[in-house]
Amino acid sequence: MPRNVLFLVLDCLRTDAVTPETAPTLSTLAAENPSFESAIAPANWSLPSHASIFTGEYAHEHHVYHRRHEMDALPLVDAMGDRGYRTVGVTSNIYFSRGQGFETGFDEFYETRRPLNPHGLNPFSAVRDREPLEGPGARTYLQVLGDALRDDRPVASLGNYLRAVAIELDRRYDYKRRLPGFDADDYGFLTEGSDRSESILVDLFDRSAGDAQPFFAFANFMDTHYPYEPVQEYLDAVTDGEYSVGDVRDLDPDVAQSWVFLDEHYGGTLDEDDLDLVRAAYRAEVRCVDDRISRLLDALERNGLREETLVVVTSDHGEVLGETDLRGERSMGHLDSLSEHLRTVPLVLSNPVLDGGTVERPVPLHGLTNRLLDEGTDWLDSDGSVGELLAVDGEPVFFELPANPFHESSYDNYEHVPDWYAVREAKTHTVLGIDDGWFVAAQSDGTVTAWEGETERDVDDAPAALVAATEDAVAAFPGENTADDGQMSGDLQQQLEDLGYM
Numbered sequence: 001m002p003r004n005v006l007f008l009v010l011d012c013l014r015t016d017a018v019t020p021e022t023a024p025t026l027s028t029l030a031a032e033n034p035s036f037e038s039a040i041a042p043a044n045w046s047l048p049s050h051a052s053i054f055t056g057e058y059a060h061e062h063h064v065y066h067r068r069h070e071m072d073a074l075p076l077v078d079a080m081g082d083r084g085y086r087t088v089g090v091t092s093n094i095y096f097s098r099g100q101g102f103e104t105g106f107d108e109f110y111e112t113r114r115p116l117n118p119h120g121l122n123p124f125s126a127v128r129d130r131e132p133l134e135g136p137g138a139r140t141y142l143q144v145l146g147d148a149l150r151d152d153r154p155v156a157s158l159g160n161y162l163r164a165v166a167i168e169l170d171r172r173y174d175y176k177r178r179l180p181g182f183d184a185d186d187y188g189f190l191t192e193g194s195d196r197s198e199s200i201l202v203d204l205f206d207r208s209a210g211d212a213q214p215f216f217a218f219a220n221f222m223d224t225h226y227p228y229e230p231v232q233e234y235l236d237a238v239t240d241g242e243y244s245v246g247d248v249r250d251l252d253p254d255v256a257q258s259w260v261f262l263d264e265h266y267g268g269t270l271d272e273d274d275l276d277l278v279r280a281a282y283r284a285e286v287r288c289v290d291d292r293i294s295r296l297l298d299a300l301e302r303n304g305l306r307e308e309t310l311v312v313v314t315s316d317h318g319e320v321l322g323e324t325d326l327r328g329e330r331s332m333g334h335l336d337s338l339s340e341h342l343r344t345v346p347l348v349l350s351n352p353v354l355d356g357g358t359v360e361r362p363v364p365l366h367g368l369t370n371r372l373l374d375e376g377t378d379w380l381d382s383d384g385s386v387g388e389l390l391a392v393d394g395e396p397v398f399f400e401l402p403a404n405p406f407h408e409s410s411y412d413n414y415e416h417v418p419d420w421y422a423v424r425e426a427k428t429h430t431v432l433g434i435d436d437g438w439f440v441a442a443q444s445d446g447t448v449t450a451w452e453g454e455t456e457r458d459v460d461d462a463p464a465a466l467v468a469a470t471e472d473a474v475a476a477f478p479g480e481n482t483a484d485d486g487q488m489s490g491d492l493q494q495q496l497e498d499l500g501y502m
Helices: 026-033 046-055 073-081 123-130 138-149 154-173 189-208 232-239 247-249 256-266 272-302 367-375 387-389 405-413 419-427 464-475 490-498
Strands: 003-011 035-037 086-092 108-111 215-221 309-314 322-324 329-332 347-350 357-360 395-400 430-435 438-443 450-451 455-457
Touching: 003 272, 003 387, 026 272, 026 309, 026 347, 046 073, 046 367, 073 086, 073 215, 073 367, 086 189, 108 490, 123 138, 123 154, 138 154, 189 272, 232 247, 232 272, 247 272, 256 329, 256 405, 256 450, 272 309, 272 322, 309 405, 367 387, 419 450, 430 464, 438 464
Parallel strands: 003 215, 003 309, 035 357, 086 108, 086 215
Antiparallel strands: 035 347, 309 347, 322 329, 395 430, 430 438, 438 450, 450 455
16 A cells, blocks of 8 residues: 655646646556556646645635735645654645645745755745735835745745845846846746756655655646746647747737637637647646656655655646637636636546556546545555546535635726637636536526536426535535735735736
């Protein structure tokens, strides 16, 4: 039975991207181990989905889905810690971060989005912890300087503080573009964060070789998240040299950005050739993160840990790349969509003790959480199939799209995005219930729609139990929050813009 757990979340990875051509490592893992054709993400974006992964609950139960919501406990981390595991979190995702309370309970927690020393204080997180509603001022920055000097590792923390000051000054005054000798190009910043995350995990494996204490390591990799910034090597690998990095960088307008795509689509100016380029760039990013998995597996093997480690590879949600969903709507990214490419994610459990096999029926992604909560890794010795153990008999699977009020202001910049879409995205909770080939979408505005397969049907024809369960789920959300109250720091706003959220 494996004693360690390596839980990898490849942000925005859609199931159909896992092919031998695009993701050879992950494809081989899926073929040789238990894998799932229809693992359903709990929610359509990182914050509520990660909250579900750590609690084993849907968003309508844990109520963490707004950028100002924070986690006050991580039951999965606590359970693994209680079993004697060293618990390690690694992330470059701003929503799986200290700012949302996700460091809670971890023995070690590293944020790698910024080029900081992982063993020192993270000044950006420290500022957010102290930030008043009106935004941080000189007093806040002086307090954080004091935190750095009092930290257990003051040299690393002071170095991080100085780097953070330089980053913030550049954000405000754009000095790098004015001074010779500075590289102001941030192309590939998500890959650089993932490089740092990979190094931290490899270091953990090196430290754990021969260690009696098992580890539970959870890492989020952002390679496949917008913006797509592949290197030429991976573009060549998935397109046979059809595109260059210059093509990706010169894409204008950047229809890989959700709002730009919607504006172009509803404005009637969408260029399908641009979409082909976006899809190629996405596949190249998949190839990049697939190589990363290969290197991590090699590092486990090199340290004699491969047979002792359960490797979980999945995603917090998928990604839409211009396809049409159940409603007949096209979209991009992971906003308000009922697309199979958004709700369905890869899920592979890898260890030499496990037999291969593919589970076809829908299972909730966080069903894995509940097994780990209840039994650690002991359940892997059960006579029951892995697929059966992740599902709850007689209950539908839900995919949830909570209201995102902080997106409301984004629509002001795009004249062709319809008002009804803005209202649904920013002010309306939606739950999609899935059971036995039926889909029922219930919205907090009272709208209920049903499909059998991809064919829209009258709601009265849908299974009554599925309709009732889906309506109950959406009713369990708190009242709709129609405004994003409170000011946003300049640093957070910049990060949201970088990731295409604003």
